[in-house]
Amino acid sequence: MTLPTKMQAMVLTRHGDLDAYAWHEDWPVPVPAAGDVLVEVGATGLNNTDVNTRTGWYSKAVTQATTGGAYAEVGEEDPAWGGSPIHFPRIQGADVCGRVVAVGEGVDPARIGERVITDNWLRDADDLGNLDKTGYYGSERDGGYAQFATMPGRNALAVNSALSDAELATFSCSYSTAEGMLERAHVTAADTVLVPGASGGVGGALVQLAKRRGARVISMASEAKHAAVATLGPDRILPRAPANLRGALGDERVTVVADITGGPQFSAFIEVLERGGRYTCSGAIAGPVVDLDLRTLYLKDLTFTGSTVIGPQVMPNLIRYIEEGAIKPVLAATYPLRDLRAAQTAFIAKEHTGNIVVIP
Incomplete structure (x- = not known):
């Protein structure tokens, strides 16, 4: 095919509110460097990293929950x-x-x-396991909010599936993040995961993915979304924020909490863990600064793991699960790329159950 030299793209110009994005009709089509491929984008999923990087929420100067808006103070040295x-x-x-x-x-x-x-993690080709030499696609280099995108060839993973582009664009961040958390927590069929x-x-x-490992799964979500969550196969569904989590769990023995929320419920999550339990975290959308009684941590012999950079084997495994039909996409809505601001507004407000995708 004859490739164009110009493309449509949504470009982030600074940290801030949604007006930090600028729509371009004539952005240069990137040229693949040595080792790169050029991809004509069919769909790109939204994820929290996009929102948090735009707003600068990762800065330690920000202590509140993810809002999706501009913050009064964002540190210049640590906003990503x-x-x-x-x-x-x-x-x-990235997705x-x-x-x-x-x-x-x-x-x-x-x-x-x-x-x-995409495999979203940009690794050093000569040192694939080095976390300090790892970047993120769409953060340390340009990503897919455009009609065309370049990426390292090793980050473009071939997939053979009848799923649509929009459905496939839901997997890269959400499912690799989840699998990374479960790996860090060593989840097995012997576990009950909250x-x-x-x-x-x-x-x-x-x-x-926890069910795929044979674990018992107890999910928490707002009651309006229980029917949608039920289609994913959890063993039980609890309200999003029960007044008494231990009471709501009854006789359940929680061995793993897989948390992306943090916030005011953090202490309750830790209290319900069984002795020797594991807490794994890859997000804090309800608030990054939490209370922890260290006596609970050490007296109950708990293990805490943070999970961000996944191992290079995670995405190839997920490709296999996709092709086998062992996992399914949870596509909530699609938006035209030009309407990225509206898509992020819906994403931040949690208007949908599942993933939101934009289409160039």
Whole structure:
């Protein structure tokens, strides 16, 4: 195909509110460098990293819950996920599904035409396991909020599936984040896993992937979303914020809490863990600053794990699960890329159950 030289793109110009985005009709189509592929974007999923990076929420100067709006103070030195600045202008959007339309030097031209989804973690080719040499697609380099995007060839993973581009664009962030959490917590069929925020993209993925491991799963979500959450197969569904979590659980023995919410319920999550239990966290949308009684941590022999950078084997495993039909997408809504601001507004307000995707 003859590739255009200009494209439509939604470009982030600074940290701030939704007006930090600028729509362009004539942004240059990127050229794949050595080792890169050029992907014609079919769909790109939204995730919390996009919102939090836009607003600068990752800065330690921000102590409140994710709001999606501008904050009064954002540290200049630590506004992105890695605790360092990013460069503007930046095209965000990590969760890409599309087709390879060109390749850079050193990439097999036979890859042209491949349908791919992204592995979002940008690793050092010579040191794949080094967390300090890891970046995030759409943060440390331009991503998929555009008609075309380049990425390292190793980050464009071939997928053979009857699912739509929009459905496939729900997997890269939500499901890899969830699988990374479950791996860090060593979840097995012997566990009972409590999943707060089960109606969101990561929460829904946690339910499915924990069930795939054979675990018993107790999800938490607002009652209006219980019917949708039930389709994911949890063993029980509790209200989003019961006044007495221990009482709501009854005789359940929770061995793992897989949490992306944090906030005022954090202490209750820790209190209900069994002795020797594990708490794993990959988000704090309800608030990043929490109360912890250290006596609970050490007297109950608990293990806490943070989970951000996933291992390089996670996405290939997820591709296999997708192709086998072992996991299903939870696509809540699609928006035109031009309407990214409206899509993020709906995402932040949790208007939908599952993932939101934008289409160029």
